[in-house]
Amino acid sequence: MEKIIQLNDRRFKVMIPAEKIDEAVAAVAERINRDYAERQTPIFMGVLNGSFMFLSDLIKKIEFNNEISFVKLASYEGTTSTGAVKKLIGINGSIEGRHIIIVEDIVDTGESIQHMVEMLQAYNPASIEVCTLFFKPNSYSKQIPINYRAMEIGNEFIVGYGLDYDQLGRSLKDIYVVCE
Numbered sequence: 005m006e007k008i009i010q011l012n013d014r015r016f017k018v019m020i021p022a023e024k025i026d027e028a029v030a031a032v033a034e035r036i037n038r039d040y041a042e043r044q045t046p047i048f049m050g051v052l053n054g055s056f057m058f059l060s061d062l063i064k065k066i067e068f069n070n071e072i073s074f075v076k077l078a079s080y081e082g083t084t085s086t087g088a089v090k091k092l093i094g095i096n097g098s099i100e101g102r103h104i105i106i107v108e109d110i111v112d113t114g115e116s117i118q119h120m121v122e123m124l125q126a127y128n129p130a131s132i133e134v135c136t137l138f139f140k141p142n143s144y145s146k147q148i149p150i151n152y153r154a155m156e157i158g159n160e161f162i163v164g165y166g167l168d169y170d171q172l173g174r175s176l177k178d179i180y181v182v183c184e
Contacts, residue, residue, distance in 0.1 A: 009180060011172040016163060016180035020155070025137075025165055025179065028154040029058065032135060033065035036105065036152060045069050046103040048135075051120070052076045052094075053174070054109030057166035058137040058154075062107065077116055100128045105152070109166045110138040112159075114146030121148050138162070 009016050040046050048066075050059040052074050063072060075094035104124060111117055111134065121132055135152035143159055144150070163169045164176035173180065 008183060009173075009176070011163065011169045014169060015183040016169075016173070017183050018178045019160065019162060019181035020179035022165075022177040025155075025177075026061070029061045029137070030065055032152050032154040033062055036062075036135065037065075037067045040103065040105075041068055043068075043103050045071060046105055047071045047073055047099060048105050048107055049124075050074045050107045051109070051116075054166045054168070055107045055137075057174070058109055059107045062135070075120070077120060095124075095127065098127070099124070101130050104129045104132045106132065106134045108134065108136040110140070110162075111136045111150055112140040112143040114144050114148060114150075117150070118146045118148055137165070138167075 007018050046068075048059060048063060048070055050056060050072065053076075056074075059072070063070070073094060073096075077093075106117070106120060106124075108117065117134055121134070124132055133152060134148065134150045135154075136150060137154045139150055139153040139156050140159055141156055160181045161169075162179050162181050163173035164179045166174050167179070168174045
């Protein structure tokens with residue numbers, strides 16, 4: 005029997021079970037381990053709120069010294085979104101000359117990733133790469149390469165494993181999609 009959950013006004017069913025997510029996280033960690041083994045203490049920069057579960061599981065599979073930081077993108081004035089990312093909250097130390105791996109839960113249009121990369125470049129890091137749990141190639145419209153993709157999906161609305169629907173569903177271990 006198919007597992008159905010209710011979050012607010014919507015019903016969701018399992019799309020990707022936890023075991024498949026873990027396999028994808030292990031595969032992307034293996035690539036990062038290979039590519040970064042000789043670099044000096046890269047910084048994994050998790051984008052809050054959605055990346056916390058992915059970054060937690062990813063970092064457990066990383067085999068070299070690293071640092072972890074979290075950032076949040078701010079685009080609000082009062083209670084209204086301006087539609088433009090204005091501030092990057094969470095850069096407390098110098099990242100000049102450091103290798104940065106941005107860790108995102110999902111990249112769709114690429115708007116926030118583009119803004120974040122542009123903001124980080126002002127700090128003169130040695131390199132910036134993007135690692136995402138989910139990548140929506142049919143929605144992506146930017147030029148920044150997304151070299152570390154755990155999974156590619158369509159344009160479905162998903163929740164679970166850090167992703168939310170009106171702040172609900174982040175703690176689910178599987179990925180769920182809206183029921184038709």
